[in-house]
Amino acid sequence: MNTRISLSFALVGSLLLGACSSGNNEVESTMAKKITPPALIDRAVLFGNPSRFQGRVSPDGNKMSFRAPLDGVMNLWVGDKGNFDSVKAITKDTGRGIPSHFWSKDSNYIFYIQDQNGDENWHLYSVELATGKTTDLTPHANTQAQFLGQSKDMPGIIIAGMNDRDPRWHDIYKVDLASGERTLLQQNEGYAGFVLDNELNVRLAAKTLANADMEWFKKDGEQFTSFLSVPYSDMRTTQILKFDNDNSGVYMLDSRGRNTAALSHMDLASGKLTVLASDDKVDISSILFDPDNHTPVAYSVDFIKPEWVAIDDGYKDDINTLNSQLSGGAQILAQSNDNNYWTVYTDNSNSSPIYKVYDRTTKTLTDMFVTNPKLNEVSLAKMYGVVIKSRDDKDLVSYLTLPLESDMNQDGKPEAKVPMVMLVHGGPWGRDIYGYSPVVQWLANRGYAVLQVNFRSSTGFGKEFTNAGDKQWGKAMHTDLIDAKNWAVKQGVTDANTVAIMGGSYGGYATLAGLTFTPDEFSCGVDIVGPSNLQTLLSSIPPYWTSFRQVFVNAIGDPDTDEGLALLKERSPLTYVDEINKPLLIAQGANDPRVKQAESDQIVDAMKARDIPVTYVLFPDEGHGFQKPENNLAFYAVAEAFLAKCQNGRVQPIGDDFDNSSIQITHGAEFVPGVPSTSVNE
Structure with missing residues (x-):
């Protein structure tokens, strides 16, 4: 398997016409264009559905799957490997589309996850390829499911976490794929997460302590005993990845006693730690494991661009072949059970990404498909x-x-x-x-x-x-x-004076901070689902983030102390709303469980009360970011017109980009040229 390391806990102005006019004049007088710019790329090419995406070769090496539009909605398709004439849709979703999928180890099922309108109550579904039957493996209301593991030696079952008993904690279940029935393996009494061994037994558990240190426990019978302490300074760069072949030790990323996270092996009985790979500049970021003996065979590091490095001599030719043929980014996303076929995502900045298949027997890298061929025409x-x-x-x-x-x-x-x-x-x-x-x-x-x-x-x-x-x-x-x-x-x-700031989640916070803490540094800002009040942000985190709450407190400020409250107020853009003197566009998903709608409502209301212009865009069927292509098209149409007004950039008319979108402009539509009146909901 390829383990892609992700340590992110995503919370991820006055629109004065005089200021904008002044900015435009400055732009025109100082920005000399030497050549004619290229033709405008239609927003639908950039933000609409790709032709195909998320390609995978089945574990038996015979089939392929991918996400692609069906009647304009991203669904799952399966066919014979390399034969697009054989593919057919195996799902028929008509809503927000299917965001992610993967195969069962026996190649008999496709799994996918889906929530409702961005609420992040992810359900896990299976599609039995022989019959086409779709089963919700986690059919419980207001429940978030986590996929934890499967084994090619134990077909027909998966291990999943579900928080229907207590929204704070995911209990661990064995789920039968044929019937959908679940069997409780471990009730979760306050653990942040669990690690399964290769036989799908719950063996390890992690708990965040009151000081945000991480304590790791081994399961002995029905009891958990502590065996590893990770101080807070290391907990975001140290994690256990998987068990070794005989289930006596674990592979982990470990930054204790060093700065960057090294790939290491720990023997559980003795505690002996062996460093297998490290880099002085960056953390180890992705690891490729042999699917048979569970040993790491290669890893990647990513300073400016990712680079793969072989650990096992038997894989050096494969890694050298990949590195020699790839000039941009490359991720090894999946492997067949015999390890002969690797699904590879290749990514240059100025062309469409391509999914490829690497054949280890012939040492060849061939295209599976180009994700968006229209990009290569512009x-x-x-x-x-x-x-x-x-x-x-x-x-x-x-x-x-x-x-x-x-x-x-x-x-x-x-x-x-x-x-x-x-x-x-x-x-x-x-x-x-x-x-x-x-x-x-x-x-x-x-x-x-x-x-x-x-x-x-x-x-x-x-x-x-x-x-x-x-x-x-x-x-x-x-x-x-x-x-x-x-x-x-x-x-x-x-x-x-011609620099705008834009971002989502923390990037949205940074946008609000830029326009409040440093109001003269940026010409305007675009905030997407950004928190405006750090106190209310921390008080409204989702219940399933309870185990990490102290991590957020250590990183941002402690709302349970006077000193911490003062710090949170000091660092909240809402506190300095009076300082805003540049144009601001705010966009929010109404169902966002991380950065709730109240974060955007608060600062918009404060600006309205002070007669400070602001444009507020709301999507009632979105969450932490926008998934539906119709909503993306609508949002970026507004953002484009907004930026053009204060930055003098080129603009494609909004046209029909609001069609089929749920967009509501609840305030400040008059500050964005070309907004259709039908979208205004003030």
Whole structure:
């Protein structure tokens, strides 16, 4: 199996016409375009459904599956490997579509997950390929399911977590695929998570302590006994991955006693720890395991671009072949049971991503499919990795994308200044990576440079960098963005007064922080599901995040102390709403369980009470971000018109991009040119 490491706990102005006009005049007088820009790329090409996505080869190596539109909705399709004439849809969803799927080890079932309108109460479904029967394996109201494991030696069952007994804790069940019946294996009494051995037994459990340290326990009979303590400083960069072949030890990522997370093996009886792979600059990010003997055979590291490294000599030719044929990003997503076929996702920044199949017997890499062939018919911009120094000498791994008219030599060195958008990632325990992004290409095509910054608190660059963001929301995490902005100005990418800020989740918070804490640094902001009040954010976290609440408290502030409350108020954009003097667009999903609608409502209401202009877009059938392509098209149509007004970029008319969308513009539609009156719901 390929283990892709993710340590992210996603919480991831005054629209004065004079200010906007002044900004536009400045843009026109300082941004000289040397060449005619490329044709506008239709938003439907960028934000509509791809032709196919999420390709997988079945574990027996005979079939393939993928997500693709059926009557405009992303559904699951299955056929013979390499034969698209044989494929047929095995689901017929008519709502938000199916976001993710995977195979049973015996290749008899397809599993997929789905929630309702973004509420994140994920249910786990199976489709029996022989009969077409679809079964909800977790048919309980207001329940979130977690898939925990399966084994090719134990066909017909899976292990899943479900929190229907107590929304805070996921109990562990064995589920029979034929009948859907479940059998309780472990009632969860306050554990953050469990690890199964290769025989699907519950063997290990983790618990977050009151000080946010992580304690690991071994199951002896019916009792759990402590065997490993992970201090808070390491808990976001240390985790147990899986058991070894004889179930006597575990493979883990471990940053204890070092900065970056190393791939290690721990013998459970003796506690002996052996480091198998490490890198001084970055954490180990993805690991490829042999499906038969459960040993790690290769890993990847990702500083600016991912690079695969073989551990097992028997895999060196395979890894060298992959690295030699891939110029961008590459993820090994799935393996056949005999390990002869690998499903590989390949990703260059300026072309459509491609799913490929690597055949280990012939050492060949062939296309499974291009995800969006229409992208290869338009002009896309290149992404460049850059390292920017923060004011306290930290390396901020960042990505700069220039519009083609400012990158004539295709070298990442601007030929002419253009307006810029700082695009801030969510989390904040996540990171920006190299590769194709529809949002980045949309912005670049409209004439904006795009800068993505891995500010402190971002993951993947060692625990010291991640931990440096603790208690720094709106402070050092924000000054990293300002330092990156100043770098871009110094490099001649843009001018200081033509930089917008935009992002979702934490990136939405950063947008609000930019317009309140530093109101003169950015020309305007686009906030997508961003928290405005850190106190209410912490008081309304989902119940299933109870085990990690203290981690958030340590990182943001403690609402149970006077000092912590003062800190949360100080770092909340809502506190400084009077400082907003630049245009602001806010977008929210009504069903968001992480950053609740109240976070956007609060700051919009405060701005309305002070007669500070703001545009507020609400989607009643979305959650933490927007999944339906119709809603994405509608939102980016509004955002494009909004940015064009304050940044003077190019704009495609909204046209029919609101068709079939649930979009409601509940306030401030008059501040966005071209908004249809039918969408206004003030």
